[in-house]
Amino acid sequence: MNSKIGFIGAGNMTYAIVSGLLNSDPHGKENIYVSNRTMDKAERLSEEFEISFTVNNRSLVETCDIIVLSVKPAKYKEVLDEIKDVVTSKHVIVSVAAGITIEYIEKFFNKPVKVVRTMPNTPVLVGEGMTAVTSNNYTEKDDLNAVLNLFESIGRVDVIDESLMDSIPAISGSSPAYVYMFIEALADGGVLHGLSREKAYKYAAQAVLGAAKMVLEKEKHPGELKDMVCSPAGSTIEAVYSLEKSNFRGAVIQAMNACTDKVKQMGKTES
Structure with a gap:
């Protein structure tokens, strides 16, 4: 990590x-900063990972190169209003919130701003994350690569068009939440039969x-792999x-539709 990375939100x-x-780079702690509106969460991160912390978002922006907006979508307006005057052409603003568009972030600034929109998932915690990435036209190749390198160090990364985000x-x-439910259900079945x-x-895991x-x-x-496990009359x-009688696939797709509808609703609410 050559860039200084600041996380707003703990x-x-x-x-x-x-x-x-x-976990990927234990020596990178000197380049990681975190700010939070309350001291307790920031202190917890600081103590556990030995990183710098502050309760002042503006000072964090002034110190760092890559600014990760790791707050709830409803907090984006408040945070962007607070930091917009100290964001410069050197900064890369990274969004990790569902439903928050690049256009929504850009409208807070009366100047060109580099914005990278991402959607990581919590398995980044164990280096097995999956992060979708897209960026605006002001983001230069080196800036985008810096963000890609950040997320590649904690999992897989895929650059996509924003229309798919x-x-x-x-x-x-x-x-991952659905998968945890599936693992829990598998385990319940195992316990039912004596494990x-x-x-x-x-x-199960x-x-x-x-x-x-x-x-x-x-x-x-995946269908071919499934067939490899299924012996005739087995x-x-x-x-x-x-599972098919219980509409297993349909239930999963229906849940995904509900999730996507909610994401789109959240985006409209915040913009």
């Missing part, structure tokens, strides 16, 4: 990103991890049949 996403960054929370940003809770979570790795590394269609195809 919530869960900041914690996840900072933890992931320092509202679709990302449902499939990536929010989807201890500890062993059930271990078996490792199965999900391994299955995901197969999709990413074997470059086979137990797996019986389970698949039961």
Whole structure:
């Protein structure tokens, strides 16, 4: 990390990103700063990761090069109004909030401002995040690469058109929650049939991890991988049949539609 990175907001996403960054580069702590409107959360991060903290967003902006706006969408207006006068041409403003567009951020400034819109997910905490990235025309290649390098150090990164960004929370940003529910359900089934809770979570989580790795590394269609597990008249195809009778895929897609609708609604509310 050659750039100084400032996080405005000390919530869960900041914690996840900072933890992931320092797992990747333990010596990078001197280039990480965090600000928060209350002292307690900022102090917790500072003590755990030995990074600098402040309750003054403007001073953080003056110190740092990359400014990550890690606050709730409803707080963006307040934060942008506060820092707009100290943001210069050197700064790169990075959004991590669902529904907040580049245009919404740009309208706070009466000058060209580099803006990168991202949508990471919490597995950045363990270096296995997935982050979608898009940027405005003022963002130079080196600036974008600095942001890409930041997120590549904590997982995979994909540059997409901004028109697709509202679709990302449902499939990536929010989807770990669905996966945790699935793991919990698998574990409950294991406990029902005699496994201890500890062993059930271990078996379920490792199965999900391994299955995901197969999709990413074997470059086979998920349907083909599923078919490899399903023997004729076997137990797996019986389970698949039961899931299909319960509208398993339809329920997942319906949940994703609800998530996407909410993201779009949030964007309209804040803009």
